[in-house]
Amino acid sequence: MARLVFHLDYFIIICITLALSISCRACGSTTLENTRRPFFIFGDSTVDPGNNNYINTIPENQADYKPYGQNGYFGEPTGRFSDGRVIVDFIAEYAKLPIIVPFLQPSAVFINGVNFASGGAGILPETNQGQVIDFQTQIKNFEEVEKSLTQKLGDASAKKLISEAVYFISIGSNDYMSGYLGNPKMQEYYNPAQYVGLVIGNLTQAIQVLYEKGGRKFGFLSLSPLGCLPALRALNPKASEGGCFEEACALAVAHNDALKAVLANLEHLLRGFKYCNSNFYDWLHERINKPSKYGFKDGVNACCGTGPYGGIFTCGGTKKVQDYQLCDDAGDYVWWDSFHPTEKIHEQFAKALWNGPPSSVGPFNLQDLFLSKEKLTNIADEVDDPDSQHFPYESQDYFRAH
Numbered sequence: 001m002a003r004l005v006f007h008l009d010y011f012i013i014i015c016i017t018l019a020l021s022i023s024c025r026a027c028g029s030t031t032l033e034n035t036r037r038p039f040f041i042f043g044d045s046t047v048d049p050g051n052n053n054y055i056n057t058i059p060e061n062q063a064d065y066k067p068y069g070q071n072g073y074f075g076e077p078t079g080r081f082s083d084g085r086v087i088v089d090f091i092a093e094y095a096k097l098p099i100i101v102p103f104l105q106p107s108a109v110f111i112n113g114v115n116f117a118s119g120g121a122g123i124l125p126e127t128n129q130g131q132v133i134d135f136q137t138q139i140k141n142f143e144e145v146e147k148s149l150t151q152k153l154g155d156a157s158a159k160k161l162i163s164e165a166v167y168f169i170s171i172g173s174n175d176y177m178s179g180y181l182g183n184p185k186m187q188e189y190y191n192p193a194q195y196v197g198l199v200i201g202n203l204t205q206a207i208q209v210l211y212e213k214g215g216r217k218f219g220f221l222s223l224s225p226l227g228c229l230p231a232l233r234a235l236n237p238k239a240s241e242g243g244c245f246e247e248a249c250a251l252a253v254a255h256n257d258a259l260k261a262v263l264a265n266l267e268h269l270l271r272g273f274k275y276c277n278s279n280f281y282d283w284l285h286e287r288i289n290k291p292s293k294y295g296f297k298d299g300v301n302a303c304c305g306t307g308p309y310g311g312i313f314t315c316g317g318t319k320k321v322q323d324y325q326l327c328d329d330a331g332d333y334v335w336w337d338s339f340h341p342t343e344k345i346h347e348q349f350a351k352a353l354w355n356g357p358p359s360s361v362g363p364f365n366l367q368d369l370f371l372s373k374e375k376l377t378n379i380a381d382e383v384d385d386p387d388s389q390h391f392p393y394e395s396q397d398y399f400r401a402h
């Protein structure tokens with residue numbers, strides 16, 4: 001009997017110990033979660049994780065059908081315009097965050113951040129109007145999330161979360177492709193320089209809105225060499241010469257240069273504003289021109305599509321032209337479909353943004369923004385600091401000119 005009692009006691013102690021260790025683990029993970037910085041994502045198909053599955057739009061703006069997602073990482077097509085993951089999935093992994101969910105996914109929780117991006121979206125509301133969640137609406141949706149966090153966590157904790165979060169913005173390609181080159185009216189109203197001015201003006205306003213809401217850390221995916229997308233190569237009036245569509249490339253360069261200048265100004269003007277900009281243009285151009293140097297066999301043609309360069313956007317057979325070809329191994333290709341790179345490109349560039357060289361990312365990289373324990377100083381902070389002798393982040397080699 002005594003033995004049994006002993007065993008019972010022992011059993012109870014084990015139960016209590018187990019219960020305690022389970023609850024301690026729960027506490028531990030909650031604490032960890034609170035030290036993680038949330039990740040808010042705005043943009044277009046480069047980063048859409050499936051928001052467009054929930055809106056009324058055309059098949060060109062959706063990717064929730066095969067062969068999208070064919071590498072099986074998520075088990076089934078999710079709406080990502082890739083054979084698997086996209087850049088922000090890798091960044092979330094490096095930041096030790098779970099996959100960041102689409103804002104429109106029912107039951108989405110926001111504590112680790114949320115993804116507002118929508119395939120086809122532009123910075124200007126006119127771009128693909130009525131078919132996408134435009135950038136201004138994405139910002140309004142962020143305000144909803146802000147309210148929900150405040151209700152759940154209280155004012156102080158929500159404010160802290162919002163100020164520590166990283167805001168990643170990848171948008172603009174559609175403004176130049178369909179919004180301008182595909183829209184003769186716009187070309188009549190505005191010359192290219194004026195149009196870049198509108199796009200950058202609207203982007204700057206949005207950054208300021210997020211800053212006023214408490215956002216401090218920003219990451220930007222700059223525009224790729226748009227004229228080298230298989231779809232634009234195929235549209236090139238000089239397509240027979242096999243080159244990229246120069247007019248589209250020139251718009252991307254002008255946009256990236258203007259963005260770079262705006263960010264440098266904002267860093268001077270806005271106290272505590274820190275950013276990570278990227279040089280996706282040169283980085284991708286290098287892989288398009290020298291694929292074998294980076295583990296690819298083909299830098300020009302789409303793995304999935306039809307026509308010249310696979311540039312006719314038929315991947316999946318859900319659009320007007322249903323015929324499409326699919327390559328054997330997407331890992332050999334820079335381009336997954338007529339407009340979007342493969343997962344392998346997404347992963348390589350996510351690495352560059354996370355901790356890559358100053359030729360690809362600067363003045364901060366994303367690792368600095370997510371993990372740095374010390375207070376990161378920016379130029380506006382330095383200017384206010386009378387002891388400051390130097391501007392450490394005005395780095396000379398943060399992007400050479402192309």
Ligand SMILES: *[C@@H]1O[C@H](CO)[C@@H](O)[C@H](O)[C@H]1NC(C)=O
Binds near residue numbers: 197
């Ligand atoms: C934003 O874009 C609209 C066109 O949609 C334009 O009328 C407006 O001037 C732009 N704003 C800025 C600040 O450039």
